[in-house]
Amino acid sequence: MHGQTQIIDFQRLKTACSSCSLQDLCMPRGLTADELCQLEALVDEHRRIKRGERLYATGSPFEALYTVRLGSLKTSVLFEDGREQVTGFHMLGELIGLDGISTDTHNCSAYALEDSEVCLLPFSRLEEFARTIPAMQHHVHRLLSTEIVREQHNMLMLGTMRAEEKLASFLLDLSDRYLKRGYSASEFVLRMTREEIGSFLGLKLETVSRLFSRFQEAGLIIAQQKYIKLLDPTGLRQLIGPPD
């Protein structure tokens, strides 16, 4: 926690969706100014989560959705015997928690990869709101459906790609998302460990590490620990899809 004045500052920011830089990312297009104001009222509060802390746990009651306002998180599902599968890495403006609607209980857990902050959207209020504004209703449906499509891509990646292809498409995906947020597409710092990347891609951490080295030897990237620079994105893209 910080000093009193800081806290007040954050309180003020709390209803500032209309001036939020993430607006394009997390808000539906085509809302009137008035509707946007109403939407702001939905955002209950912000929550800060320190690196490594959990935002929600599998099995805990579902009440709200979260959008990443600062930092980044991972979500993962756990198997009875302890195996873990990272289902996604989430950065600025991305929405998480949609899997909780199904059973009113979170079906995955979310952890902060670095000190982060999320906006909290109570879901029941969002449903009310969606009932009155068709554009909002459709937006909610789209968000849910987009998550389904994202996961289908992951399934395709997990089921059909070789290690090399998996890591290449992982890097290109990150690059894309950084670009969309106004950051460099060719130079960034990974927020997750090799093990977490491996879990996401269905590989072991050693394999991930070896691939980083091989990509570097091939002049495709520079990889020094978490720092990554893409030297030859086209080359990476060509790595994907050789078999047949």
Add this chain to the structure above:
Amino acid sequence: MHGQTQIIDFQRLKTACSSCSLQDLCMPRGLTADELCQLEALVDEHRRIKRGERLYATGSPFEALYTVRLGSLKTSVLFEDGREQVTGFHMLGELIGLDGISTDTHNCSAYALEDSEVCLLPFSRLEEFARTIPAMQHHVHRLLSTEIVREQHNMLMLGTMRAEEKLASFLLDLSDRYLKRGYSASEFVLRMTREEIGSFLGLKLETVSRLFSRFQEAGLIIAQQKYIKLLDPTGLRQLIGPPD
């Protein structure tokens, strides 16, 4: 196509959700009789698809959701270079097409595994309906979220399981779903080929075939082509989760 009278019979059946045996599966709980009547009006028509035919193609405009009324289907996503990932097998009462909402365009393709029939729910009408009836609205959200959870399980399976475990959990999942529909949990006929099973599980068809043989030698199942009998479901369950 059949004779005239047959066709008329099917036309009559078209608004018969309230007397449909799949009601429990595809309809929300807690609708009043009146609401259910309104819902019936949503179901536009049925469509019959012959074995091997396509219900919708990736990229085609999204207009409606479908529930399986008879038979079974598979959905699959395609990669630019031709690789295919089966994202699901769908049987009686299951809903497909949710991935289309995202872009107003289908993001996967659906094929009939056998001669099948689906109910067609125009999505725009479903949205209208959901706006007036909160229980229906929430049901739609749940359906979407449940699909997300289902895919998360698939990701966990694809990312963390060995071939043996994948096939065992596949068989147990099928068994469960047959049971829920009133069929035998221990004896059924596969509707899909070894190749399709392999694609779903992230394996090659030869591997699937070999595993069926090994399971049979181990006395866990009887597998003769598409006919499957589970002799030892408990044994299958124990197969899943050995590597600590």
Add this chain to the structure above:
DNA sequence: CGCGGATTTGAACGGAGTCAATCCGCGTGG
């Protein structure tokens, strides 16, 4: 400055893939 987690790298192994040769069952047409 030292500890511990994360990363890198090597060597050996093994599981699933690949390639290829049947085999089986079913529908089709002679």
Add this chain to the structure above:
DNA sequence: CCACGCGGATTGACTCCGTTCAAATCCGCG
């Protein structure tokens, strides 16, 4: 009615990619 053909399934032999186990190194952080 039977022979044929064809797609799906089975099985074998061999290969190779990714894992496993192990050791060394790096690095951030107290």
